[in-house]
Amino acid sequence: MKAKKIIATAMVITMALGIMSSCGKKKTEVSEENGKMVITWLGIPWNSAIDPELSYGKKLIEEKFDVEINMINYDVEVYKQKKPTLLASGEIPDIIYEMDPSDVQTDAKQGFIMEMPYDMIKEKCPDIFAELNEEVPDAWLYSRYDGKNYGIPNIGYTGGYNAVSIWRTDWLRNVGIDKVPETIEEMHDALYKFRHNDPDGNGIKDTYGMSGDITNWATTFTDIFGAYGLLPFNWIEQDGEITYGGKDPKIKEVLSMLSEWYKEEIIDPEFITDDVYNSGMTKFKNGGVGFINNGGNETTVDTENANSTISVMKQINPNAEIECALPITGPDGLQGTFSWGKALHVNAFGKHLEDQPEKLEKILEIFEYISEDQEFAVELRRGKLGEHYEFIDASKEYFGGIKLLPPYDKEGDKYGISIGITGASFFSPITIKQETIEKYATEKYINFYAEYKKSELAKTDAFIKPDVLPSAVKYFESLRLKQLTYVADIIRGNKPVDSYDEFLTIWENEGGKDLEAEAKAMAEEKAAIYKAVGLE
Amino acid sequence: MDIMSKSKRSSKTVRYKRSLGKSYIDNWQLLVLFLPGLITLILFSYASMFGLLIAFKDYRIMEGVFASPWVGFEHFHTLFGGKDFPRVLRNTLVISISKLIVGFPMPIILALLLNEMRNKLYKSTIQTLSYLPHFFSWVTLGGIMLNVFSYNGPFNSILKMLGMNTSIDFFGNNAWFIVMLLVSSVWSGIGWSSIVYLASLSAVDESLYEAAMIDGAGRWKQTLHISIPTIMPTITTVLILNMGSILNGGFDQIFNMYNATVYEWSDIIDTYVYRQLESMDYSLGTAMGLFKSVVSLILVLSVNKITKKINDSESAVF
Known part of the structure; x- marks a missing residue:
């Protein structure tokens, strides 16, 4: 009896102590462990499925550079919430993957990350420095705060292209059109018939021409605005001046056309809640609409791939046929869609590295090595030929595509082994370069890019991400939401086209002026950066 | 003496x-x-x-x-100084007060109905089903609502079969959107909130019902004169506590269901601050929290005082 009592008391005391101690616990500085340097890496959110115990890329770098990598993997959904908690606890990683320019600004302001002078990058990582200057110098804007540089931006080579549209070609045939529409008039004609001429032949008027997407400004009728040379939600350069694209008088012209289309029932009324990546795409696959501007990629029409758009559609309707297309052409021959551009994200460095130059040097050495040795960069993602993957057709080599070997075909995510090599690379800020992507690309990929992906049709913001401005959070988000409300209300016929002028007044009064002033300053800053990195 | x-x-x-x-x-x-x-x-x-x-x-x-x-007071200036603040305050009050009016009696009614059920299995099945939605996130619930009530969705199809000419644009019309918010919040909260009432109903002395039956009271009279009066203290307590959250319009719910067309009437304090909140901008968030807490405290105290006056301090919280 007495023993029980003692045990109970002991338990209570330990619990109480546990609660108290966990609050005052201070994390030890990560530096040397079993002789090796430990690099803490708050990695890319899309890595979250990788098991650090199994990760092939981690093992490869650890062996090659005699370091230990401590991977912190947060899923992309929770990254933005968990990162501040981690930093606030004082446990600052050595490398922090920053998703947005505003994150760099916040972390720099809070003193979490260290300044990374251009000269240091130029000296330690000459290849990365040259590549950034050559491919996308505007990316330096991402890592800029208060006139200083705070990290190394990375490049997303696949970001510099237009979005690819998809058409239902069996529907086109059913309504008597034998070629994929290219101009706005042809598009209107086809979409009108998709609504009114029963393209699926089921005798019920249950199809629409297209839906839309106002959940995100980046995908809001971007191909149609693009056909008129407009970027309604971005900063654009006009006659050497920076101005907001939403102020262009031509926008009213497009809105009036779209509201006409809506009246003709071409646009699905559900466009207000659809989004092109999820519900809008599902609607297209289910045969609710016959056109979607987005989602076309090299596997879209690949019937051999069981997960491709066409395979999924064939399961729903065996007669379904689709074809990819370039963005629609406007009356003046213009075409294009908004594109996030080639600047991807920023790799920033924990402030404490200022006092640990040898560790910083090591990290930069690894980065530079991965950038220079592209075979190594590819191995980080794909593993070894014969061990992790093999050619589908040995005679065609990479041209014919590869397939992962077991167990990587099913559990590749855990090992960090994948077929795809585009997007952010493992560990290194510099992603796999364009020429390497092409070297390892399949025939399908190369042909698809040659036909449907044009860098000249990618319409980018003057600052790549419009929210790079300091007051963007304060004003921009609300202003854009109001702009979208006007756009949607005008298209739906709830408001006349001229009511768009009301938005322009709102823009002037509710912070737009401040944003414009900041945009002008940012343009000057851009010039200063160009000078600092040695570009003219 | x-x-x-x-x-x-x-x-x-x-x-x-x-x-x-x-x-x-x-x-x-x-x-x-x-x-x-x-x-x-x-x-x-x-x-x-x-x-x-x-x-x-x-x-x-x-x-x-x-x-x-x-x-x-800089953060409070940012919070209240914006041109949109009067509108978002109005929306918050409209949405949460109508939620209170519609949503508050529902769990009580459900609890009273469940209390009258004889079949144990049937009762517990209904109970389980009714509080199932409480455990789903608003991403899921919002998705279900968007699907069921969309312009070409199942609900509108049923209305059409019943002879309606046009579809109702539930998510593109401010008034209907608020109705959607009320419907979904009742759906998600009704079962969970009824538990506390069911608990206090189970504590009612059976002999009261027996006595009432001998006096010739039917089911309705029993409910009216025994069940409701006995759970009245619980009802008042829950009401007082609910007053504390009057400035919470339900961020998750609205954020997962709203779109630009209904923004005029569905933008609440939380969504408004969310847009202005940079990551790690704890000061602004705290300022908002403090403002809400002060308002809540005033409301809770005053409702508590009123209850004390009316009810002779029997069911007041403190």
């Missing part, structure tokens, strides 16, 4: 006091058991209160709460 009772009471108090100190020693095990809860309460409810300071500071994590520079 007065003097007697007073002296009696005081002597009692003294005795009690003496025994209180002794009882601490006698029951030290219980006190130790109580300790973790006390520490948790002090740490998380009282110690963290000094964090409210950051509402008046430009809080920098690395410098800490005390070293961060004071900014006075």
Whole structure:
């Protein structure tokens, strides 16, 4: 009896102590462990499925550079919430993957990350420095705060292209059109018939021409605005001046056309809640609409791939046929869609590295090595030929595509082994370069890019991400939401086209002026950066 | 008489006091058991209160709460100074008050109905189903609502079969959108909130019902004169506590269901601040939290006072 009592008391005391101690616990500085340097890496959110115990890329770098990598993997959904908690606890990683320019600004302001002078990058990582200057110098804007540089931006080579549209070609045939529409008039004609001429032949008027997407400004009728040379939600350069694209008088012209289309029932009324990546795409696959501007990629029409758009559609309707297309052409021959551009994200460095130059040097050495040795960069993602993957057709080599070997075909995510090599690379800020992507690309990929992906049709913001401005959070988000409300209300016929002028007044009064002033300053800053990195 | 009772009471108090100190020693095990809860309460409810300071500071994590520079009421200026603030305050009040009016009686009605059920299996099935939605996130619930009530969705198809000519644009019309918010919040909350009422209904003395039956009261009269009066204190308590969250329009719910077309009437304080909140902008968030807490406190205190006056302090919380 007495023993029980003692045990109970002991338990209570330990619990109480546990609660108290966990609050005052201070994390030890990560530096040397079993002789090796430990690099803490708050990695890319899309890595979250990788098991650090199994990760092939981690093992490869650890062996090659005699370091230990401590991977912190947060899923992309929770990254933005968990990162501040981690930093606030004082446990600052050595490398922090920053998703947005505003994150760099916040972390720099809070003193979490260290300044990374251009000269240091130029000296330690000459290849990365040259590549950034050559491919996308505007990316330096991402890592800029208060006139200083705070990290190394990375490049997303696949970001510099237009979005690819998809058409239902069996529907086109059913309504008597034998070629994929290219101009706005042809598009209107086809979409009108998709609504009114029963393209699926089921005798019920249950199809629409297209839906839309106002959940995100980046995908809001971007191909149609693009056909008129407009970027309604971005900063654009006009006659050497920076101005907001939403102020262009031509926008009213497009809105009036779209509201006409809506009246003709071409646009699905559900466009207000659809989004092109999820519900809008599902609607297209289910045969609710016959056109979607987005989602076309090299596997879209690949019937051999069981997960491709066409395979999924064939399961729903065996007669379904689709074809990819370039963005629609406007009356003046213009075409294009908004594109996030080639600047991807920023790799920033924990402030404490200022006092640990040898560790910083090591990290930069690894980065530079991965950038220079592209075979190594590819191995980080794909593993070894014969061990992790093999050619589908040995005679065609990479041209014919590869397939992962077991167990990587099913559990590749855990090992960090994948077929795809585009997007952010493992560990290194510099992603796999364009020429390497092409070297390892399949025939399908190369042909698809040659036909449907044009860098000249990618319409980018003057600052790549419009929210790079300091007051963007304060004003921009609300202003854009109001702009979208006007756009949607005008298209739906709830408001006349001229009511768009009301938005322009709102823009002037509710912070737009401040944003414009900041945009002008940012343009000057851009010039200063160009000078600092040695570009003219 | 007065003097007697007073002296009696005081002597009692003294005795009690003496025994209180002794009882601490006698029951030290219980006190130790109580300790973790006390520490948790002090740490998380009282110690963290000094964090409210950051509402008046430009809080920098690395410098800490005390070293961060004071900014006075700047964050409150940002919060209230915006042109949109009157509108979002209006929306918050409209949405949460209508939620209270529509949503508050529903769980009581459900509890009373469930209480009348004879078949145990049927009752527990209904109960389980009714509080199932409470455990789903608003991403899921919002998705279901969007699908069922969309322009070409199942609900509109049924309406058409019943002879309606046009579809109702539930998510593209401000008034209908608020209806959607009410419907979905009742759906998600009804079962869960009814549990507390069911618990207090189960505590009603059976003999009261038996007596009423002998007096010839039917089901309805029994509910009216026995069930409702006995759970009245619970109802008042829940109402007072609900007043505290009047400025919470339901961020998750609205954020997962709204779109630009209904923004005029569905933008609430939380969504408004969310847009302005940079990551790690704890000061602005704290300022909003402080504002809401102050308003809640005033509401809770005043409703409590009113209840005390009406109900003779029987069902007031404190």
